[in-house]
Amino acid sequence: MAFDGLFIHSLLNDVKPKIVNSRLSKIYQPFEQDLVLTFRKDRKNIQLLLSANAQYPRFYITDQTIANPDKAPTFVMVLRKYLEGSILQSIDQLGVDRIVNFRFSNRNELGDQVQLVLSLELMGRHSNVILYDQKSGRIIDLLKRINPDENRVRLLLPKAKYELPPLISGIDGFKMTEKEFAQKALNSDPENFASQIGGLDRDDRQELAGYLEDDFSYSSFKTFMDQFNKKGAFILKTPNNKRKIFPYLPYHLDLIKESSDPDINHALDSFYQYQANQDWVRQKSSQIERVIKNEHKKLTKKIVKLQKQLDQAENSEGYRIRGEILNANLSQVKPGMTEIELPNYYDNNQPLKIKLDAALSPARNGQKYFTKYKKLRDSIKHVKEQIKIAQDNLNYFDTIQTAIDNAEPQDIDQINEELMNQGYIKKPQKPKRKKKITEKNLNKFRISSGKTVLVGKNNLQNDWLTLKKANKTDIWFHVKNIPGSHVILQSDQATEEDILETAEIAAYFSKAKGSAHVQVDYVQDKRVKKPNGAKPGFVIYTGQNSIEVTPEKDRVLSKRIN
Numbered sequence: 001m002a003f004d005g006l007f008i009h010s011l012l013n014d015v016k017p018k019i020v021n022s023r024l025s026k027i028y029q030p031f032e033q034d035l036v037l038t039f040r041k042d043r044k045n046i047q048l049l050l051s052a053n054a055q056y057p058r059f060y061i062t063d064q065t066i067a068n069p070d071k072a073p074t075f076v077m078v079l080r081k082y083l084e085g086s087i088l089q090s091i092d093q094l095g096v097d098r099i100v101n102f103r104f105s106n107r108n109e110l111g112d113q114v115q116l117v118l119s120l121e122l123m124g125r126h127s128n129v130i131l132y133d134q135k136s137g138r139i140i141d142l143l144k145r146i147n148p149d150e151n152r153v154r155l156l157l158p159k160a161k162y163e164l165p166p167l168i169s170g171i172d173g174f175k176m177t178e179k180e181f182a183q184k185a186l187n188s189d190p191e192n193f194a195s196q197i198g199g200l201d202r203d204d205r206q207e208l209a210g211y212l213e214d215d216f217s218y219s220s221f222k223t224f225m226d227q228f229n230k231k232g233a234f235i236l237k238t239p240n241n242k243r244k245i246f247p248y249l250p251y252h253l254d255l256i257k258e259s260s261d262p263d264i265n266h267a268l269d270s271f272y273q274y275q276a277n278q279d280w281v282r283q284k285s286s287q288i289e290r291v292i293k294n295e296h297k298k299l300t301k302k303i304v305k306l307q308k309q310l311d312q313a314e315n316s317e318g319y320r321i322r323g324e325i326l327n328a329n330l331s332q333v334k335p336g337m338t339e340i341e342l343p344n345y346y347d348n349n350q351p352l353k354i355k356l357d358a359a360l361s362p363a364r365n366g367q368k369y370f371t372k373y374k375k376l377r378d379s380i381k382h383v384k385e386q387i388k389i390a391q392d393n394l395n396y397f398d399t400i401q402t403a404i405d406n407a408e409p410q411d412i413d414q415i416n417e418e419l420m421n422q423g424y425i426k427k428p429q430k431p432k433r434k435k436k437i438t439e440k441n442l443n444k445f446r447i448s449s450g451k452t453v454l455v456g457k458n459n460l461q462n463d464w465l466t467l468k469k470a471n472k473t474d475i476w477f478h479v480k481n482i483p484g485s486h487v488i489l490q491s492d493q494a495t496e497e498d499i500l501e502t503a504e505i506a507a508y509f510s511k512a513k514g515s516a517h518v519q520v521d522y523v524q525d526k527r528v529k530k531p532n533g534a535k536p537g538f539v540i541y542t543g544q545n546s547i548e549v550t551p552e553k554d555r556v557l558s559k560r561i562n
Contacts, residue, residue: 003058003122005096005199009174010228010247012100014264015061016091019046024086024104028068029076030409031283034276035129035143036066039088050120050129052143056275057127059100059120060268067410078141079131082106082116089115096172096199098122099164103134116140121165132162170198173225181218190216203244203253210252233267235259245271277408284412285404291424292397292404299394303387310383316376321346322354323369326362333362396535399483402511403458406485411441411457418460418536437464443485443509445559447501453559454488455509459537462486463530466539472526475499477506480519480546484510486537488525499547501559508551516550 022041029035035050049062072080086106093100102118115134121127129143139160146156154163171184185193190212194205211224227248234246236255244255247264261267282289321344326333329342336358343349356365403415417434419425442465443455454469456462466476466486473492478484487506489498499522507518523544530539 002201002203003056003098004201004204005093005098006173006204006228007247008093008098008100008122009096009199010230011060011264011268012091012093013229014231015048015059018061019048020088020090022046022088024083024088027076027079027084029073030066030069031280033127033143033283034280035076035079036062051276052121052127052129053279054125054127055279056272057098057122057124058268058272059122060272061265062269063266064269064273075129075141075143079118082131082140083118086116094164094167096170096174097167119162123165126165128156130156130162137162168198170200171196173197173199173221174228176221178218181221185216203246203250207250207252231264232260232262233264233271235261235267235271243271280409281404281407281412284409285407285415287425288400288404288412288415288419291419292401295397295424296394299390299397303390303394306383306387306390310380310387313376313380313383316373319369319373319376322352323366323373325352326354326366326369330362330366333365335361392535395483396538398511399459399537402483403485405511406509406513407457411461414441414460415458418458422535437461439469444561445505445556446561447489447498447559449495449498451494451498452490453502453505454490455505456486457509459535462537466525466528467530470525472524474525475502475522476525476528476541477502477520477522479507479510479512480521482510482512482518484512486539489522492524500549503547503549504551505556505559507549508553508556513551513553517548518551519546519548521546 019039019041022039024037025040025045026038027035033051033053037048037050039046039048047062047064047066048059049064049066050059051057083104083106086104088102089105090103091100092103098121100120100122102120104116104118106114106116108114117132117134119130119132121130127144131140131142132138133140139156139158139162141158142156144156145158148155148157153166155161176184184196188196190209193212193216194200194208197205197208200208208221208224211220214220230248232247234249235258236244236246236250236253237258238244238255243258245267249257249260261270325342325344326340328345332342333340333356337356338358339353339355341351341353344352357368360368400415400419404412407415413435414437416425420427437460439454441457441461443457445453445455447453454465456465462485465488470476470488471490471492475489475491475494477487477489484506487502487509489502491498494502503520503522506520507513507515510518512518521541521544523541527543528539528541
């Protein structure tokens with residue numbers, strides 16, 4: 001289900017007691033559409049994530065460690081000025097709509113008490129976070145400033161009067177009495193009745209209609225609504241494996257229960273972790289992906305062009321043949337001719353048309369064909385070398401893209417640093433202090449035997465893990481001939497089961513993660529070498545064994561320990 005009005009109602013029942021009457025101590029904006037508010041209560045820090053992401057707008061208390069950017073955006077600076085140190089007095093939802101108001105009390109520069117509202121509007125691509133003065137109703141600032149030409153319904157700019165967005169009419173089911181139910185149900189069928197209740201998305205409406213089809217009564221309706229006042233959440237899957245989260249367990253939808261969680265915030269944190277990571281990675285890696293796209297395009301064109309040159313060079317015998325035939329028939333070539341037809345003694349004396357340069361003598365025309373033939377033949381080695389270099393560079397950018405696909409937001413800085421060192425991205429005038437790679441940067445897994453598996457997330461980490469961190473007797477894994485992470489099994493004695501599980505991890509953290517029958521090489525780390533001058537992440541190895549595996553996401557990630 002979507003983050004609809006009834007889901008918000010259910011979530012607020014859990015969020016309110018945890019953060020109301022707490023002090024707002026920190027505010028930061030780790031990504032373009034996301035804010036993190038840190039509240040202090042009972043000597044504990046509580047992080048609240050607010051997201052105006054167009055695809056999945058949301059809010060919940062999170063335990064994730066989200067990096068605070070070096071430079072704060074303008075909106076965060078405004079929020080810090082007006083809200084940092086304030087007390088969160090209340091949180092209220094506008095009926096059963098997707099608008100949540102966080103009401104703060106603070107003192108202004110003159111020491112006067114002021115009431116401020118941080119309004120979170122969870123409305124798809126129109127989602128926004130708006131700070132306004134409760135008394136005057138004037139907007140102080142907002143996450144997304146909207147040009148008046150783009151939104152003629154209301155003005156979304158600082159100093160404008162805050163107005164509510166257009167709302168979809170619907171009945172508040174929590175306030176409906178038995179008498180009102182009877183009146184509404186009189187001329188309605190279950191489906192029509194469910195469509196009149198506000199705050200429901202399609203799944204909730206379908207589930208409510210199912211309840212009423214079983215028993216079209218106020219008691220049945222109230223049973224459905226009361227579920228949104230209970231604690232916990234359920235993760236379910238559709239027949240095509242799409243995951244959905246509900247604050248109750250639906251019985252009338254074609255869904256399979258995956259898991260349940262007594263803490264709805266924890267369930268949401270886990271549910272959105274993958275999507276949020278992917279979105280945050282996309283935001284942080286946009287410049288890198290532009291470089292990859294441009295380089296990929298240039299290299300692909302270059303390889304096509306070089307391949308044509310190679311084909312021409314490898315099929316250059318025609319120039320030598322024309323030169324020989326011309327030399328054998330110089331007496332027939334007259335000055336000023338642009339073309340001549342002579343018998344080709346290499347092809348049963350079939351007539352062969354030979355183009356001539358009218359400005360050159362017959363002998364010079366023959367020599368011209370020999371010169372071109374020699375030049376093309378001599379170029380074969382050079383063109384092949386250029387194709388290999390271009391293909392190696394193309395493979396290198398494939399490793400960068402694979403690293404991004406498997407990255408977490410905090411890993412993007414190292415990928416950016418790598419491309420700066422390689423000269424693909426311009427270095428800033430004031431370079432950032434390089435962060436030392438440690439084991440904490442790596443993905444860490446514990447397989448069934450209790451042994452530890454370490455996984456590099458990008459080329460710099462791969463080099464550090466393979467060449468510096470790993471013991472020479474540890475076992476090194478990598479997918480065969482496909483971009484992927486370097487993976488180390490920290491053991492010199494591995495069972496067949498150890499090798500199988502580690503190979504699955506290596507296959508998952510590669511470009512072939514969605515494939516079946518992935519070939520994975522494994523060898524002792526001492527047999528892995530880095531050639532002089534090789535690009536980051538590139539190594540060679542000998543004496544390897546191979547195993548074929550099919551990586552399964554849930555099985556692999558269940559072994560993760562960080």
